[in-house]
Amino acid sequence: MTEWYFYDVKSIYGRYFQPKAVFLMRAIGLYVRALSYLRPKIDTPRKVAMLYPELFKQLESVRWDMERDIPWDTFDAATLSDEQAATIKMNAITEWSALPATEMFLRDNRGDSDFSAFMSIWFFEEQKHSLVLMEYLRRFRPDLVPTEEELHNVRFEFDPAPPLETLMLHFCGEIRLNHWYRRASDWHTEPVIKAIYTKLSQDEARHGGAYLKYMKRAIQNVGLEAKIAFAKVGVLMASARRTTQALHPTNLHVNKSLFPNDTIQSRLPDPEWLERWLDTQISFDAVWETKVVERILHNLSLLMERIFPTVQDLNKYRKELTQAQLAASAAGAASMTA
Ligand SMILES: [Fe+2]
């Protein structure tokens, strides 16, 4: 006895249908297709395609090579001070904290394999940042190369956090770091490290762009909930001028049980270095802080399709979104009891 499979259509046609019946079925098929073209298009939300394959291609095409693309042979020892060299060590350890951050991202995004796959790129590039700074120290200031223990000290468990808020937090962190490294490149006087910080700042900007794509996807997939999370963290991150604390993921508390030693910065060999680096070394002043805030607001304006000239405008929008959410849940509760 012959077995028939659904994909073996031609043989089924040949054996079971007479030519007239085949003609009739083809006519019905054409009619159904014509109807589907005439039917009004319904605007149903569509799941957005995975971002990882395209991001991989894009980031691979601009990736720099540590040996070939860093001008190691232009090193000028006379232009590197002890003070400058010490900050490179702190930056190298801070970059190493991509390790616990990746562990957090993978744990909190178990339901999102696309984003988790992108983490492989982000983690690789951030560890490479740490490595290139350590390579610089290994070549020119070996006494300042971080020990494995110093690196391992920034690896600790972060408390679980809402993934959308964490995404926005890291988007803002990349923007901020892009600006910090641009200033660091200006402040340094030694040519090789100036070139390294420029490379790092460009990578951080690209990371911000990648996170932005995932934020856009989140709005397409979950709408209001994502907008509220992004507006909430955006208000916090764009209000840095009014706080004394540098608002970067590495400077925020992330594990209640380890408080107060639960920021990356608090676990560095010199926990006070960040404020000193920003205030008196790279001089990250109000002008630069404004650039960061403007970039955050500009990108959120594009994302939310509404202009936010100031952080107050964003905060107003955040309140509107929260009201809309409350109204929607009240309407939902009313329909349940009706
Ligand atoms: Fe980095």
Ligand SMILES: [Fe+2]
């Ligand atoms: Fe980055």
